[in-house]
Amino acid sequence: xxxxxxxxxxxxxxxxxxxxxxxxxxxxxxxxxxxxxxxxxxxxxxxxxxxxxxxxxxxxxxxxxxxxxxxxxxxxxxxxxxxxxxxxxxxxxxxxxxxxxxxxxxxxxxxxxxxxxxxxxxxxxxxxxxxxxxxxxxxxxxxxxxxxxxxxxxxxxxxxxxxxxxxxxxxxxxxxxxxxxxxxxxxxxxxxxxxxxxxxxxxxxxxxxxxxxxxxxxxxxxxxxxxxxx
Numbered sequence: 023x024x025x026x027x028x029x030x031x032x033x034x035x036x037x038x039x040x041x042x043x044x045x046x047x048x049x050x051x052x053x054x055x056x057x058x059x060x061x062x063x064x065x066x067x068x069x070x071x072x073x074x075x076x077x078x079x080x081x082x083x084x085x086x087x088x089x090x091x092x093x094x095x096x097x098x099x100x101x102x103x104x105x106x107x108x109x110x111x112x113x114x115x116x117x118x119x120x121x122x123x124x125x126x127x128x129x130x131x132x133x134x135x136x137x138x139x140x141x142x143x144x145x146x147x148x149x150x151x152x153x154x155x156x157x158x159x160x161x162x163x164x165x166x167x168x169x170x171x172x173x174x175x176x177x178x179x180x181x182x183x184x185x186x187x188x189x190x191x192x193x194x195x196x197x198x199x200x201x202x203x204x205x206x207x208x209x210x211x212x213x214x215x216x217x218x219x220x221x222x223x224x225x226x227x228x229x230x231x232x233x234x235x236x237x238x239x240x241x242x243x244x245x246x247x248x249x250x251x252x
Contacts, residue, residue: 026103026106026107026243026246029103029106029107029110029239029242029243029246030106030110032110032113032114033106033109033110033113033114035117036110036113036114036116036117037113037117039117039120039121040113040116040117040120042121043117043120043121043123043124044120046124047124047152048123048124048126048127048152048155048156049124049125049126049127049155050127050155051127051128051129051155053129053133053134053137053139053142055134055139055142057129057134059129059131059221060129060130060131060132060133060134061131061134061135062131062132062135062218063132063135063218064132064135064136064218065132065217065218068213068217068219069213069216069217070162070210070213072161072162072165075162075165075166075210076112076165078169079112079165079166079168079169079170080108080109080112080169082169082170082173083108083169083170083172083173083176084105084108086173086176086177087104087105087108087173087176090176090177090180091104094180103243103246104176104243107239107240107242107243107246108172108239108243110239111168111172111235111236111239111240112165112168112169114235114239115164115165115168115231115232115235115236116161116164116165118164118231118235119159119160119161119164119165119228119231120161122158122159123156123157123158123159123161124156126157126158127155127156128155128156128157128158128221128224129154129155129157130153130154130155130156130157130218130219130220131157131218131219131220131221132154132218132219133154133155133157136150136151136153136154137151137154157219157220157221157224158221158223158224158227159224159225159227159228159231160211160214160219160220160224160225160227160228160229161228162210162211162213162214162219162228163207163210163211163214163220163224163225163227163228163229163232164228164229164231164232164235165232166206166207166210166211166232167207167228167229167231167232167233167236168231168232168235168236169232169236170203170204170206170207171203171204171207171232171233171236171237172236172239172240173203174200174203174204175236175237175240176240177196177199177200177203178200179240179244207229207232208229211225211226211228211229212225
C-alpha cells in the first residue's frame with residue numbers, strides 16, 4: 023500500500039505546529055479605551071463551539087467520501103490517499119490559523135470587556151485576555167471552509183453517472199448539497215461576527231485560507247491519484 027509521503031509529512035509537521043501555537047503567547051498590542059472597534063459586549067457562550075464545528079467539518083465530508091468511494095470501487099491506495107489529503111489539509115489550515123493568531127495579536131471586538139481595564143491596565147482573567155488577542159484570522163471560518171469547500175471539490179469531481187449514489191444520479195440533489203456545503207462556512211462566519219468574536223476582515227481571511235488550502239490540497243490529491251493509476 024502506497025502512502026503519499028509529502029502529504030503525510032505536511033500533516034505531521036502541521037500537528038506539531040499546532041502544539042507549538044498553543045504554548046506560545048500572542049503578540050502584545052496596546053489597546054485604547056476609546057477604540058470602538060474593541061468595545062463590544064463580551065458574550066460568555068459561542069453560538070457554535072469550535073469542538074463540535076471541527077467534528078462535523080471533518081466527519082461529514084469523510085462520511086460522504088466513504089459513501090461515494092463505495093460506489094466507485096476504487097483501489098484502496100486511491101481511497102486512503104484522499105483521506106490523508108483531506109485530514110492533512112485540515113491540520114495545515116489549523117496550523118496556519120493558530121500561528122497567524124499569535125503573530126498578529128489582533129484584538130477581538132470584545133477585548134475591552136475581557137480586559138476590564140483599570141487605569142488602562144487589564145484586570146480580567148488571564149486566559150480570557152490571552153484569547154482576546156487572537157482575533158485574526160477566524161479559526162471557525164477557516165475550519166468550516168476547509169472541510170466543506172474540499173467536499174464541494176470532491177463532489178463535483180467524483181460524482182458521475184457511473185457512481186451509484188443519490189448525489190450522482192440526481193442533479194438537483196447534487197446542486198442542493200453543493201449549495202448547503204458552500205453556505206455553511208458563511209453561516210459560521212456570520213455567527214462569529216454577531217458573537218463579537220471577530221472583525222469582518224478576520225472572517226474573510228479565514229474563509230480565504232480555507233478555500234485556497236482546500237483547493238490546493240484537493241488538486242494535489244487529484245494529481246497523485248492519476249500517478250497511482252499509471
